[in-house]
Amino acid sequence: MTDSVDELNQVIAEADCLVSEQQVYQAIDTMAEEITAALRDSNPLLFCVMNGGLILTGQLLPRLKFPVQAEYLHATRYRQETTGGILEWKLRPEADMKDRTVLIVDDILDEGTTLNAIADYCLAHGAERVLTAVLVDKQHDRKAKPGLKADFTGLEVEDRFLFGFGMDYKGYWRNAPGIYAVKGL
Numbered sequence: 001m002t003d004s005v006d007e008l009n010q011v012i013a014e015a016d017c018l019v020s021e022q023q024v025y026q027a028i029d030t031m032a033e034e035i036t037a038a039l040r041d042s043n044p045l046l047f048c049v050m051n052g053g054l055i056l057t058g059q060l061l062p063r064l065k066f067p068v069q070a071e072y073l074h075a076t077r078y079r080q081e082t083t084g085g086i087l088e089w090k091l092r093p094e095a096d097m098k099d100r101t102v103l104i105v106d107d108i109l110d111e112g113t114t115l116n117a118i119a120d121y122c123l124a125h126g127a128e129r130v131l132t133a134v135l136v137d138k139q140h141d142r143k144a145k146p147g148l149k150a151d152f153t154g155l156e157v158e159d160r161f162l163f164g165f166g167m168d169y170k171g172y173w174r175n176a177p178g179i180y181a182v183k184g185l
């Protein structure tokens with residue numbers, strides 16, 4: 001059942017703001033500088049991981065100071081839940097990635113299952129190398145592989161259920177202006 005607007009307004013009113021909007025933009029500025037320095041001569045193929053990667057991708061792209069071919073893919077495993085399940089491909093990448101440097105952009109590396117599966121898919125389809133960029137790396141010891149990290153990380157955030165800047169709570173509040181943790185989660 002869809003939560004009511006009142007309930008969704010209560011979620012953000014009761015949530016803890018862990019990272020302010022201004023701090024998020026500073027982190028994205030830094031990520032963009034790092035990505036530009038690393039990839040400006042690589043002609044990378046960038047894939048936004050829908051839906052969560054939408055906002056980071058939209059903020060990063062104008063900050064990247066080199067020509068970028070931007071595409072998208074859609075893989076999901078949380079749906080409306082706060083724990084992850086089986087990864088479902090809703091749209092596989094269509095662009096030819098043979099011998100390309102691929103940059104995968106997503107909102108969060110939580111357990112890392114999603115990014116691992118996407119990276120494996122790209123390598124299996126001929127990508128020369130796959131790099132990953134996430135706004136948030138959630139701090140816990142449940143990563144799909146010990147020590148798993150993205151190549152570019154904006155912020156390290158505590159182990160709570162988060163929303164804002166692309167991350168959703170039950171499909172809502174991807175638009176929240178900062179990074180918030182749901183009360184009690």
Ligand SMILES: O=P(O)(O)OC[C@H]1O[C@H](OP(=O)(O)OP(=O)(O)O)[C@H](O)[C@@H]1O
Pocket residue numbers: 049050051052053075076077078079084106107108109110111112113114115168
């Ligand atoms: O590191 P993991 O534990 O695999 O979790 C991270 C993934 O989970 C979220 O996607 P979700 O499945 O919620 O789909 P969405 O992007 O449409 O919200 C998020 O956008 C990442 O893609």
Ligand code: HPA
Pocket residue numbers: 078108110160161162163167168169
């Ligand atoms: O903490 C989270 N919030 C929203 N989406 C997510 N997908 C994985 N972890 C999270």
